[in-house]
Each structure stands twice: as structure tokens, then as C-alpha cells.
Amino acid sequence: MNLTNYHSHTSFCDGRAPMEDFVKEAIRQGFTSYGISSHAPLPFPTHWTMKKEDVESYLEEFRSLKNEYQGRIELYIGLEIDYLDEYSNPSIEYFRNLPLDYRIGSVHLLKDDKGEIVDVDCSKEVFKERLDNHFHSDVKATVLAYFSKLMSMAELGGFDIVGHADKIAYNASFCQPNVSEQSWYKQAQRDLFAFISEKGYMMEVNTKAYHKLGVFYPDTTCFSLIKEMHIPVLVNSDSHYPELVNDGRIEALQALKTAGINMVMELIAGKWQENPILV
Ligand SMILES: [Zn+2]
Numbered sequence: 676m677n678l679t680n681y682h683s684h685t686s687f688c689d690g691r692a693p694m695e696d697f698v699k700e701a702i703r704q705g706f707t708s709y710g711i712s713s714h715a716p717l718p719f720p721t722h723w724t725m726k727k728e729d730v731e732s733y734l735e736e737f738r739s740l741k742n743e744y745q746g747r748i749e750l751y752i753g754l755e756i757d758y759l760d761e762y763s764n765p766s767i768e769y770f771r772n773l774p775l776d777y778r779i780g781s782v783h784l785l786k787d788d789k790g791e792i793v794d795v796d797c798s799k800e801v802f803k804e805r806l807d808n809h810f811h812s813d814v815k816a817t818v819l820a821y822f823s824k825l826m827s828m829a830e831l832g833g834f835d836i837v838g839h840a841d842k843i844a845y846n847a848s849f850c851q852p853n854v855s856e857q858s859w860y861k862q863a864q865r866d867l868f869a870f871i872s873e874k875g876y877m878m879e880v881n882t883k884a885y886h887k888l889g890v891f892y893p894d895t896t897c898f899s900l901i902k903e904m905h906i907p908v909l910v911n912s913d914s915h916y917p918e919l920v921n922d923g924r925i926e927a928l929q930a931l932k933t934a935g936i937n938m939v940m941e942l943i944a945g946k947w948q949e950n951p952i953l954v
């Protein structure tokens with residue numbers, strides 16, 4: 676029944692419960708496979724990323740849970756790694772050398788023209804404030820800067836899954852209605868998806884905000900692109916709370932089927948495999 680999730684935070688980052696609580700809830704709900712992916716360390720401290728000195732305990736805690744729950748669920752360890760700039764991103768040696776099962780590459784941060792780092796992965800109201808204060812209220816330039824970071828990330832590699840591609844669409848649409856209908860937007864989106872396809876990455880359909888905001892990341896309007904470009908896709912809940920491990924999963928799988936996509940990627944016995952959507 677495609678009961679899998681590979682995007683899950685824990686109290687090592689901004690997740691609201693210990694790793695084991697997510698594992699227990701996944702087992703309780705009948706998941707066959709579950710992956711942990713806390714926010715990887717950045718070169719500076721934040722309230723939402725793991726500290727570099729905690730990475731070893733993160734891996735150690737996972738190893739002990741994997742042993743403890745062996746035979747009841749397949750457990751995998753990953754990280755959600757930010758593309759910040761050319762010095763801190765999924766492709767650098769430090770991340771490549773970690774013993775991980777998979778890596779999610781995501782963009783949450785942009786730099787303004789003074790070089791100040793700005794988190795654009797926030798509520799739409801806060802996004803509008805930051806757009807005004809850091810990016811001259813220029814929706815187009817900011818959105819294009821976001822797409823450009825994703826392109827650089829895809830170019831450099833070091834990850835398996837593109838995290839919440841196109842997430843900026845929701846916030847940008849609040850500042851400029853129907854922005855994603857603009858031809859420049861559609862072109863940037865098409866170029867990104869084509870490059871992701873060419874490079875052979877998987878793309879997640881992230882369901883974290885579905886019940887709150889009514890959108891997936893990327894949303895259903897992008898599903899025809901995913902299909903056209905044959906991008907391998909999987910559904911992830913990006914859960915920060917154990918009770919949300921399964922949130923929006925069925926809805927996303929159904930929406931994919933409606934768009935004519937009938938297969939999703941699942942990690943089975945350590946290998947990514949294409950499996951039919953069974954909802
Ligand atoms: Zn993220």
C-alpha cells in the first residue's frame with residue numbers, strides 16, 4: 676500500500692520528538708519502510724538544523740534503532756541537506772563521506788544583495804516582510820534566485836531526492852497572485868524539471884502543508900511536467916511530529932494517479948525501486 680516515508684525530522688533538528696517516536700508510529704501505522712532525514716548542519720548555528728557535533732550521535736542512535744526494530748520495518752538514515760552556496764551543499768566532501776542511505780537536497784535559504792542569508796522557507800506573511808526588507812519587493816528576481824539555487828544544486832549533485840521543489844510558489848503567489856502562471860515562471864520551472872530529469876534525480880511530492888494550506892510541494896499543476904519528463908517520484912510527509920508521518924500520503928498518491936503517474940519510488944532492501952501506486 677506504498678506505506679513509506681523518507682522525509683522525517685527528529686529532535687536532533689527541529690522535529691518535535693525523538694527518532695524512536697517516529698519509528699514506533701510508523702510501525703503502528705503499518706509502514707514497510709521509513710527514513711529519517713534531519714536537517715544537516717550549516718556552517719552557522721540555527722534553531723532548525725542539527726549541530727555538526729551531534730551528527731555522530733544521530734548516526735549512532737539510528738544504528739541502535741535499526742537493530743532494535745529489525746524485522747518489523749525497514750529503517751533508513753538520510754539527511755536533508757541545504758544548498759546554501761558552493762561551499763555548503765550536498766556535494767561537499769563532508770556530506771559525501773557520511774555513511775547515509777540517501778540524501779535529500781533542498782533550498783531554504785537565499786542571499787540578499789548584501790550577502791545576508793535570508794530564510795525564505797517561512798510563512799507567507801513573513802516571506803512578504805523579507806521580500807520587502809531584503810529583496811526590494813521583487814518577486815520575479817527572488818523566485819528566479821530560488822530556481823537558480825536549485826539548478827546549481829542539481830549541477831553539483833551529492834543527493835538522491837530533490838526536496839520540496841517549487842515550494843516558493845506558495846509564498847510568491849501570496850505576494851503576486853498567479854505568479855506561477857507567468858511565462859517566465861513556467862519557463863524557469865520547466866528548465867529546472869528538465870535538468871532534474873536529465874541528471875536522474877528523484878523528486879518528492881511533499882505533503883507537509885497539504886492539510887493546512889491545500890498544496891503539495893510541488894503542487895498538482897506540476898504533475899504533468901513530472902510525467903512528461905519521466906522524473907521518478909515519491910511521496911514524503913516531511914513530518915516534524917510522529918502523528919503526521921502519514922499525513923496527506925493517500926491524497927498525494929491519488930493526485931499522482933489522476934495525473935497519469937502510476938509508479939512511485941520505494942527503498943526496498945537498500946535499493947530504490949519503482950513500485951505501482953496501490954491506492
Ligand atoms: Zn525542507
Ligand SMILES: [Zn+2]
Pocket residue numbers: 682684755913
Ligand atoms: Zn524537511
